[in-house]
Amino acid sequence: MHSNDAGKSGVVNEGNIFNSARVRKLVKLRMWRNRYIYLMILPVLIYFILFKYLPMWFLRTAFYDYKLLKGFDGSKYVGFKYFIRLFTNPNLMNYIGNTLILNFSALIFLFPAPLIFAILLNELRNNRFMKFVQTVSYLPHFVSTVVLVSMITTLISPSYGSLAALAKALGQTPLNYLSIPEYFVPINVVSGFWQAVGWEAVIYVATLAGIDHGLYEAARIDGANRWQQTLHVTLPGLANTFVLLLIMQIGRLLSINFEKVYLLQNTLNLSASEMLPTFVYKTGMESHNYGYATAAGLFNSVCSVILVLIANTVSSKVSDTSLF
């Protein structure tokens, strides 16, 4: 309405609606009315610029021989030197392989687990027991990664760990599983299961509780047994949540897990545990080669964004669920 009026008068007065004094006045009025909103946004914007976008600006470190004390002006511009070094690094395929194996093994084994756990939980007859199991199951979520890794090392310690005692009882020699590369992936998956399954099941349990009870009754009247009810009522009810969570999980794929893998790493299992993010950390923070580390980190971020886009496209083709 307003812009229409302003447009007419603009044409008459100056021939250009955007120069119309009236429009400018209206814009000013509207901005003045929202002055507190702009005041509210201001600290948020400053925060985002300083702590979220300034790091992105620092991504150009990848093109410099960056010296901490000298800044960009004092550091030498080296072009694509570090990217070339990264892509010709003979270990790169090993790092990428480990990144993919560690993340996808966790995804394949751990992603359906909360769904199955939630369905089983829902099938329990006793409500109080169900609540109890669920409450216990998400307690591990509150355990920090440092505590988790300490617990792992205690449990599988060959001299005093419970696992060693179990192995001895079964007549086997206890091994130090953390120093054997082949065991790294299973340790990562099992500990991930312990920590995440209960927490991630919460959302499925809540969705299950929201499924219309009448659907089950209708299915029962039609003669469906419990398995058929699960297959035709429960699973379709969870499908959307499942896909949505899957996309989000894939988006986080290459960035999660750093803390745990870094803390579980030792020189003996490095061949299975060195992945891109840990390589980035070591190159930057331990060898102080910021340029090289940033280049490798940028490569990792770009891969992760591509993964999100692929996941999102596939899911919007296959189902109607997508994030954007």
Added chain:
Amino acid sequence: MAQAVTAVKKPKRKKGGDFIRRSRGEKIFSAFNLLIMILLLCFFLYPLLNMLSISCSNEYAVLRAEVTFYPIGFNPQAYNMILASEDIWRSVGNSTFVVVVGCVSSLIMLSMAAYPLAFAKFYGKKVYTSIILFTMWFSGGIIPTFLTIMKLGLYDTLWSLIFNSMISAYYVVIVRSYFASIPISVVESARIDGANDFKILFKLILPLSKPVLATVALWVIVGHWNDYLNALLFISSKKNYTLQLVLKELTLNAESSTYNISMTSSSTTGGAAALGQQVRNAVLVVAMIPMCILYPFVQRYFVSGIMLGSVKG
């Protein structure tokens, strides 16, 4: 939105009633299911009970790997040592500071970020939204973040930890979707009464938003208390160490000697080694206490909070 929150409660099943006829297969399944659940229960609890038991058992029982899920020969010496350690107390103080200041500032900034998205029409709203949402999908990464903290002069201060995770786009989306469930007429009538937006937000909207604030507060608190990566990146001097950094050094590097937790009180070297195990586990128990205290209080909020997060992705 409010409906989604209340729908979370599981409808009570009628006892018997619905399930008069149960086939044999269903009975077998139920028994099998119960067995799986009991096994899972043991699996979830065992590492925690083991940790707790080792921390207060007799050192020789620990050394012989006899301690499983209950303490053998009660010995609280490890706890006495920890409570006497100044470094651990200081790191607990540092972590508490980060948690308290971080949580309060996060909540204020998050509500200020979300309010304009939910209740206002203004020029630049689209740009503002994209600026926030873009950071959900792309970030500078650890090295550029470290360089930024250096540049801003926050390196080796506790403020680096507070600022670095003060606003997360994901939480903004969650708070905004909760705000959006509040009728806009509430805001409009307050505006007509002459209240400015800050007053509306802090006096009117926030008291109505307790569930989402509690949920986000929980996430922020747990995040800060358990955070290791950022502390590793931004903190260098011992006096600023947070609890997780001290835990890491104590339990994974076995550097207990530098923390004045002397083991000379034990008569034999074997005893000293085992006591080291007890100290390790006792420290872990101490680190988990605040989370365990928080846990029952927060339970009733967090399911609804997770649902909030899932609705808007």
